[in-house]
Amino acid sequence: MTRLIFLGAPGAGKGTQAQRLSAESQVPHISTGDILRTAVAKQTDLGKKAAHYMNAGELVPDDLILDLIRERLGQADATNGWILDGFPRNVSQANFLDGLLEEIQQPCDFVLNLDVPDEVLVTRLLSRGRQDDTEAVIRNRLAVYREQTEPLIDFYRGRQQLVSVNGNQPMDAVTAELKRVIAA
Numbered sequence: 001m002t003r004l005i006f007l008g009a010p011g012a013g014k015g016t017q018a019q020r021l022s023a024e025s026q027v028p029h030i031s032t033g034d035i036l037r038t039a040v041a042k043q044t045d046l047g048k049k050a051a052h053y054m055n056a057g058e059l060v061p062d063d064l065i066l067d068l069i070r071e072r073l074g075q076a077d078a079t080n081g082w083i084l085d086g087f088p089r090n091v092s093q094a095n096f097l098d099g100l101l102e103e104i105q106q107p108c109d110f111v112l113n114l115d116v117p118d119e120v121l122v123t124r125l126l127s128r129g130r131q132d133d134t135e136a137v138i139r140n141r142l143a144v145y146r147e148q149t150e151p152l153i154d155f156y157r158g159r160q161q162l163v164s165v166n167g168n169q170p171m172d173a174v175t176a177e178l179k180r181v182i183a184a
């Protein structure tokens with residue numbers, strides 16, 4: 001049983017590492033960014049509402065995300081575990097998740113924070129070339145991260161579930177360290 005929450009700035013490597021641990025533990029990788037990008041590509045109602053926030057580097061409003069998470073965690077493949085990547089992203093999402101996990105009786109095992117210096121993040125994001133990876137949007141995503149998401153480190157530290165890992169090392173080294181943490 002693996003239930004993990006990934007924290008970390010844009011470009012910290014959450015997606016890559018979440019994907020690897022998901023393959024290893026055979027539990028779904030749930031990325032709100034991926035879900036939203038698919039919705040935008042398919043031009044669903046959600047996608048139409050989310051697109052301009054994403055392109056500006058802002059968080060999409062909570063009301064677009066919360067039901068989606070409730071529904072996703074309720075799906076059959078999530079009963080044996082999950083790895084959340086990109087959610088929660090602010091304190092109100094974290095409070096919502098607390099309530100939801102209690103309701104469905106699925107406590108999270110670890111909150112994994114990937115630590116990477118700002119200048120490394122900007123370089124990585126600029127080389128990634130996604131539609132929302134222009135320099136101005138990247139700077140705004142980092143500012144939004146500092147303001148809204150970084151406080152979650154203290155939110156989770158208070159309950160001793162949080163483990164910070166140095167994300168500024170080769171990908172395989174990060175994966176190895178994360179595996180050691182979740183095996184403990």
Ligand code: ADP
Binds near residue numbers: 059093
């Ligand atoms: P990154 O890790 O580079 O920030 P993501 O793929 O996680 O990229 O997210 C891309 C965009 O999707 C975010 O900038 C934001 O607009 C939106 N998004 C993703 N997850 C959430 C969330 N939990 N709450 C609000 N907006 C979100």
